Amino acid sequence: MLKGINPYTQNEIYSFKPLTSTEVSHKIEAAQNAFKTWQKNSFKERASLILQLSKHLKNNASNLASIITKEIGKPISQSIAEIEKCAWVCRYYAENAEVQLQQKNITTDAQSSYVSYEPLGVILAIMPWNYPFWQVFRFLAPNLMAGNVGLLKHASNVQLSAKAIEDIINNLGFPTHSFQNLQISSQHVEEVIKHQHVKAVTLTGSEKAGKAVASQAGQALKKSVLELGGNNALVVFNDCDLEKTVKTCVQARFQNNGQSCIAGKRLLIQDGVYNDFIAELTTQVKNLKEGHPKDADTYISVMAREDLAEELEEQLNISIKNGAKVRLGGKRKNAFFEPTIVEDVTEEMPIFQQETFGPVLAVTRFSSTTEAVKLVNGSRFGLGVSIFTKNNKLINDLIPQFEDGAVFVNELVKSDPRLPFGGTKRSGYGRELSDEGILEFVNRKTVYIK
Structure with a gap:
């Protein structure tokens, strides 16, 4: 049955x-x-x-x-x-x-x-x-x-x-x-x-x-x-439009209660903008309206099944034991999982390596462009990547270096009837x-x- x-x-x-x-x-x-x-x-x-x-x-x-x-x-x-x-x-x-x-x-x-x-x-x-x-x-x-x-x-x-x-x-x-x-x-x-x-x-x-x-x-x-599946990265460079980029990253991770293959699951932030960005990110995520899914102004509600929330909780708990730090959220009640921001995430942690199908955003610092590319390509998935910068030369230099099926610049990865959609690797x-x-x-x- x-x-x-x-x-x-x-x-x-x-x-x-x-x-x-x-x-x-x-x-x-x-x-x-x-x-x-x-x-x-x-x-x-x-x-x-x-x-x-x-x-x-x-x-x-x-x-x-x-x-x-x-x-x-x-x-x-x-x-x-x-x-x-x-x-x-x-x-x-x-x-x-x-x-x-x-x-x-x-x-x-x-x-x-x-x-x-x-x-x-x-x-x-x-x-x-x-x-x-x-x-x-x-x-x-x-x-x-x-x-x-x-x-x-x-x-x-x-x-x-x-x-x-x-x-x-x-x-x-x-x-x-x-x-x-x-x-x-x-x-x-x-x-x-x-x-x-x-x-x-x-x-x-x-x-x-x-x-x-x-x-x-x-x-x-x-x-x-x-x-x-996907494990899309959101790559934020020092020269990004901070407020707009934060808003886009919030949408990329938390729409549909974070349950999307093309959601931005790994947030990579360059050192120079890290403190200001994480502060604004925390503010915007705190302001997401939680509530009954039938309410018109609700943005975050329950996940589709309780077992999915339990699986996400396990991925988070293992990552915390390995040194990750919860900046916001992190708690589950039945099928509801709080919008969660996790800092100090490293490459070997489950919330970096695995697909997290729910409202948990894994945050990692980077210093150089070379390091950012390595982190993006360090996933076994290859669905899409978003980069945020005003530097056109950097954009053109980076696009060929990513192994994903899609690169979106100053925008979240999304499907569009006019554009082909699909990935590489796993x-x-x-x-x-x-x-x-x-x-x-x-x-x-x-x-x-x-």
Whole structure:
């Protein structure tokens, strides 16, 4: 039995029995039949429906956001922003997919030669709970526009979100079964990947889950895209715009209660600005409004599950034993974890080396640019890095030295439909969003006519 628990009230929201293997197989067969219809639709026909989807999301943002807040405790204002971002990614691909997938003519000795971009078919998406709508729509919008259909294995604690997305698709006139949620446990994912009609799989989740899915897809010789954990650094140089940089760093670490793969988890501050920066940082974090996630002005609330808060507490306690010092916060009550600033963090500590999925900010001093680069690249993850400086020469010198999939200057790392998103090292492979993302699950067909 799989259950959903409201993390704020600790009340059970729902429980359900996983689908049987036979039921899953029937859903996959239905998806394949939907693909046969959907792939024949023109870009104009697909775009018309995707734009309706975008409009529906925008017009119903408050109601849909309340589902997110109920399931994972995300403050309601941030849940509404998540739904609005889903509407944006739908609109983006409705307006751009046809150009992104247009035939590419190549001059050779043939009468005609070109590359066409054709849909693969049924794509499985395995998605996490922390952005239960956005993670799905950044997969769904490009793939529907490409002519694919989707199966979703969503996290067990956000099944209301999964059902809401499925219902929206069904009610807007898309072919029946073009998008289906599979209520299954992780143990049954492999049988879905192996099914003959499932052509590829994309996963956003933990390193452990990524290894399992990559192995299963590899055994079946199927394409996979992995967007895994992150341990992003926020690198603050002496010449930064202090007040704006602090505000950005606070948002980078503490939005969504710190539960984001691209959150700025390691704060590296140069010696010359350290004292002033840490003082302003402490003030701004103290001023974050804590409270009920349904309150419009709440910024920090409960984490999604109590066991996640317990895991974060253990990472913090071990780091403290190794010499880290808590400047602010550090206490947990059930699923609530105080916004926490930790100083004197060194490279061997868990809150530096491991991904901390919650509102704990690990702070480390550095002196030179060389030291900063070493600290950034010293992580086994490689999702993104933010640097804060007014020195354009320094910016241009630093960008090639970072091993991450993204470098943001004077801004937090964030996903944008117009830009490719993905990491290196233990943060996974492949890209989502932009034209790079829509090309992940198409057949890039070479055509040569003599």
